[in-house]
Amino acid sequence: MKILIVSQFYYPENFVIYKIAETLQKFGHDVHVLTGRPNYGYGYILPEYKKIKEEEINGVRVHRVDLPARKRGRLSIIFNYLGFWYNSRKWVRKTKLKFDVVYSFQLSPVTILSAGNLYKKKHHVKHICHCVDLWPESVLVTNAVRKKSLTYKILYSWSKKLYRACDEILIGSPSYKEYFATTLQIMDKNIVFVPQPSLVENSRKIKTQNLGEGFNILYCGNIGTIQMIEMIPEAMKLVKNSLVKFHIIGMGPMSKKLVNKITELKLEDKVIYHGPLPSPKAAPYFKGANALFVSLKNEGIVGKTIPNKLVMSMAFTKPILAMLEGDGKRILTESKGGIFARQDVKFLARAIEKIAATPTSELKKLGELNQIYYAKHFSLETITRKIEKHLR
Structure with a gap:
């Protein structure tokens, strides 16, 4: 299969998705990743990545889009999220690459699903969401917004729309299934427990x-x-x-x-x-x-x-x-x-x-x-x- 993985974070940022991508490549698939320029945990775009748009890492083809660096302030985080949302969709609109399936590794924010949904709509292929960070619940637990606020209502509506547009949802914990059914009221999707592995294997x-x-x-x-x-x-x-x-x-x-x-x-x-x-x-x-x-x-x-x-x-x-x-x-x-x-x-x-x-x-x-x-x-x-x- 020719697989497009969408993840805002990728190596050298320390998230397990890069190991999943490389393992899929080892299984014999042609794996491409749509991601941002590395900045998570650094507070700035790594200097060596400021001009890199395309690279190959251990057989995986990586496509990088611009986004503002994530710093400590809340406003900086919002711009970082929206930057990837906008530029990943822009990449999807312009790319001539054809893929058999899209797999979105959904950490925060949920808006990373937007690019995968757009590619699905444009090319009529399956889009699988792997939800390992539950939205909009995550913003409540971290006290980023209040449940009665207008911001929460907007995020709730947006999250539900993004999840519903996916063909299948893999969940990082069995309890997520209850949230999808009762809070998001999404019951017509195949929702399956598939945890994320550890960064350390040996x-x-x-x-x-x-x-x-x-x-x-x-x-x-x-x-x-x-x-x-x-x-x-x-x-x-x-x-x-x-x-x-x-x-x-x-x-x-x-x-x-x-x-x-x-x-x-x-x-x-x-x-x-x-x-x-x-x-x-x-x-x-x-x-x-x-x-x-x-x-x-x-x-x-x-x-x-x-x-x-x-x-x-x-x-x-x-x-x-x-x-x-x-x-x-x-x-x-x-x-x-x-x-x-x-x-x-x-x-x-x-x-x-x-x-x-x-x-x-x-x-x-x-x-x-x-x-x-x-x-x-x-x-x-x-x-x-x-x-x-x-x-x-």
């Missing part, structure tokens, strides 16, 4: 970061309200085991509050904030940790989904300390590789004490169970074969 090739003596727990990811990271220093204040250290990597709207809380509670030696690190530099910390922490606030549909960092943590063959409900909790329960805490400071403190007191042999077993579950359900080849089946 952690054995990664070097191990020495985190020091003691029992080291790691959280790596976004530091926002739905991750409840502010609970970590409060829980660590209650932990009596002096050998336990909690390492945090990442950034987000709650970063400053987290740092202030660590300082306020005088926990700099027990809760170590490393700031944001790119994935290649963060991966050795996963290897060096005794356990990994995954959390998601039990609020709305998003709070019942599978956090991608849960899948990544399983790939690292590590035991997982989790504050999860819904699909994420079900998966970790099935793998039998985790210890759960209720979403409360006191219960989190108890769970930290429990996992730190678990014998090394038992921790190793928990990690192995997670890796086995990952290999069976979330490996790159397994997921890409499922995607390929829907593209045919």
Whole structure:
């Protein structure tokens, strides 16, 4: 098949879609990607990409369109989203390339589906949406807009129209299906659960970061309200085991509050904030940790989904300390590789004490169970074969 993948983000931006594209290419397909110039996480367009419109990466043909760089401000993010929306549609109108199918990897924003829908309409081919970030629910959970606002109503109407125009919808978490049926009232589409794989496939090739003596727990990811990271220093204040250290990597709207809380509670030696690190530099910390922490606030549909960092943590063959409900909790329960805490400071403190007191042999077993579950359900080849089946 000749496949057009639409994704606002692509390598060197650190999203798993580039691995999916390269795997489809290895399966024997002719894969093209319509994407933007790399800027996510940098705050500027990478200088070496300012003039590049076409390139080939590991056999995948990449077509890049202009867009304003995404910076921290909300207005900058809006211009970034609209820039790709406008210029990706412009590319579709002008291109003479013919494809058998369009596959849109839909992270935020949902507007990336517009180019795929336009190509479908113009060339009468199938358009598959892979929804891994639910809209407009995502803007509510992050408090970007209020549900009663005019902005939300516009986004709701636009999201529903974009989803409905797709031929089939793959969803990153089973709970999404309920949202499509009850909130978006889309029930006439084939909606199938196909998770996104981890960016890391073989952690054995990664070097191990020495985190020091003691029992080291790691959280790596976004530091926002739905991750409840502010609970970590409060829980660590209650932990009596002096050998336990909690390492945090990442950034987000709650970063400053987290740092202030660590300082306020005088926990700099027990809760170590490393700031944001790119994935290649963060991966050795996963290897060096005794356990990994995954959390998601039990609020709305998003709070019942599978956090991608849960899948990544399983790939690292590590035991997982989790504050999860819904699909994420079900998966970790099935793998039998985790210890759960209720979403409360006191219960989190108890769970930290429990996992730190678990014998090394038992921790190793928990990690192995997670890796086995990952290999069976979330490996790159397994997921890409499922995607390929829907593209045919």
